[in-house]
Amino acid sequence: MMGFDLAALLGALGLGSAFALVGVVLAGWMCWRIADKAGLPGWTGLGAILLTLTGIGSLVSLILLWVFAFMRWPRDGAPAVAGFAPSSGGGAPVVPPTPALPPPSKALADRRGWKLTGNGVALAFDDAQSAYLLTGQGSGAPGELVVADSSVGRPHARLLTAGGRLGLEDLGAPGGTFVDGARLLPAHGPRDITAVRALKLGNVVLALSRS
DSSP states (O other): OOOOOHHHHOOOOTOOOOHHHHHHHHHHHHHHHHHHTTOOOOHHHHHHHHHIHHHHHHHHHHHHHHHHHHHHGGGGGGOBBTBBBBTTOOOOOBOOOOOOOOOOOOOOOOOOOEEETTTTEEEEEEETSSOOOOESSOOOOOTTEEEEOOTTSSSSSEEEEEEEEEEEOOOOOTTEEETEEEEEGGOOOOOOOEEEEEEEEETTEEEEEOO
């Protein structure tokens, strides 16, 4: 059975044609809104408006259009996909602002070990101990690094480790301690040798490197 024409119904109620026109326009707008909220293409909404203008929009359909036009659709609360927020009204997707990057973490200390090599000597050590003793003859005590040569004192020098850095302290042995060719004396105290390339204990030259 055909639905009542909206204009005829409104005329029977004593309302003017202008009010009927407003009702038809509202019905068409709500059809368009339903098509948009359902994610349908634009021609679907246009078709709904044309159907409304042909007289299909009865009072019951007008009420249903009003309900459906303002109800909450699932896609209204859909989460953003691939970095885009849901759009309303078919406009361009809204790009969320780029979050600020966290501040860079503090540089980690170099945890590599150390090597002293040369003249048949190969010594390796790390930060497991805070101090090592360079000596010409070992006594079996922990932390001794033996450089078996008569020119090396017993003990000769002390190596200090802290936070990936290396220090050296001369203990006054007669053969002397040299850092990259420069003499190191007990009065100088510990010297940072992290970037040093070669040590000389008495007559023994040792290359310093990271392992």
